[in-house]
Amino acid sequence: MGLFARVFLTLWLIGGTAGSIYLLARRFVELAMRVVNLHNETCLEDPVLWPTWLMTLVLVSCILGLMGIVCKLKLFQWLFSFLINVGVIYIIAIMVWRLLMFGWVRKPTPMSFEEVYKNNSPLDDEYKPMLIQEMVADNIWNEVNECLNEIKFCEEAKGDDKYFAKDDWKIETFYEYYQEGCCVPPSRCAKQLISFKGIDNNDDCIKWANATISKPTHVKCYNCNSCKAARLATYQTNQDKVRMYTLIAAVFLFIANLFVSMGGFE
Secondary structure, X not given: OHHHHHHHHHHHHHHHHHHHHHHHHHHHHHHHHHHHHXXXXXXXXXXXXXXXXXXXXXXXXXXXXXXXXXXXXXXXXXXXXXXXXXXXXXXXXXXXXHHHHHXXXXXXXHHHHHHHHHHOOOHHHHOOHHHHHHHOOHXXXXXXXXXXXXXXXXXXXXXXXXXXXXXXXXXXXXXXXXXHHXXXXXXXXXXXXXXXXXXXXXXXXXXXXXXXXXXXXXXXXXXXXXXXXXXXXXXXXXXXXXXXXXXHHHHHHHHHHHHXXXXXXX
């Protein structure tokens, strides 16, 4: 059993090394595209960094495990087992954190965004309070608002000063919610803005009117709930897209731990 486990653990670690290098390279290419093509800024940054750290941990553990098998060094074998356990704890922590942030059952991100953007639903009706506090609280949003104004996110400059070219949106759809929620008022506001009677002062249509009345050349409202919902929807969508990293790492760590317990280092 020990020989069988050692052979398969070696093959498993070789595959894990190649796979983690591929996923890390893919992750870095995605981030590089955002930095180079889309001028990454504080308000548009990708805050979902845990897949990068997770796959780095997997890669390091694979290398240590292979060295432990080839060189038969107890230290590397111990470090490998230690990192495997750390990885399992890390994944459990991520799962618990995601449940707290998004809940067991939640509306799909597009639906949540549409509810806030088109129907003027309160943010806390569509998103978890903890997520709102982390992403769009007043002390945080002041910096985001300042950043969006600084980079003139919704403005269509000409020539080399143009922030987003049309091709950029095709290359990276990461900001599609920003473009709609922060740059274009909901269609329902077209009729309501004719008369302000019966409209609550907190209604996004009022905010859109106040934000754009002094700047007729650029339609935008960075302080509207629709813009805040855009940041929440962007973050939540990106979280959903990188769930595969957790699943892949969890399967790898479980099987690697199984082979070790069967005598993979003997």
